Amino acid sequence: MARMLAPRLVVTLDNDEEYTIQTDNRDMVRFDMLRARKGWPTMQEAPFVFMTVLAWSCLAREGKLGNTDVDKELDRIIGVEPIDEAGNTVDIDTPEGFDAITADPTNRGS
Numbered sequence: 001m002a003r004m005l006a007p008r009l010v011v012t013l014d015n016d017e018e019y020t021i022q023t024d025n026r027d028m029v030r031f032d033m034l035r036a037r038k039g040w041p042t043m044q045e046a047p048f049v050f051m052t053v054l055a056w057s058c059l060a061r062e063g064k065l066g067n068t069d070v071d072k073e074l075d076r077i078i079g080v081e082p083i084d085e086a087g088n089t090v091d092i093d094t095p096e097g098f099d100a101i102t103a104d105p106t107n108r109g110s
Contacts, residue, residue, distance in 0.1 A: 010089075011055040012079035019064060020083070027057035034070060047092055051080045 005028070011019045031053045034040065043050040053070065055077055060068040067073055081089050 007051060007054060007082045007092075008085065009051060009055050009058075010079070010081045010083055011059065011077060014076045014078050017064075019059060020087070021055065021058045021062070023054045023058050026061065027054040030057040048080070051082060051092075052077050055080050 006022065006024050008020070008022050011021060013019075031043075031050060034053060035042070040046070040049060040053075052074060056065070056070055056073050059065045060073070065073050065076070082092055084090050
């Protein structure tokens with residue numbers, strides 16, 4: 001399978017719960033749909049908004065959030081760090097960092 005932009009993220013919620021998640025196409029489609037509906041900036045213009053919405057989408061899909069309403073849950077996400085397959089934090093502003101968050105979305109990780 002081709003590799004695609006599917007960031008693996010460490011997400012910290014406001015209650016100190018921390019999750020390591022693997023996002024996939026469902027989360028990116030949800031971002032695109034919400035971005036169009038709400039007039040949000042693009043991934044390139046606002047990478048932290050992009051990653052936070054992906055984190056929300058993945059956590060909501062997996063039943064780890066009490067409410068699936070993005071507007072009510074985004075404020076609960078107090079930390080989002082992109083990581084590579086080995087769990088190392090990456091800088092997405094570099095070509096190497098961007099490549100590191102490109103993953104096989106069928107590899108679910110932990």
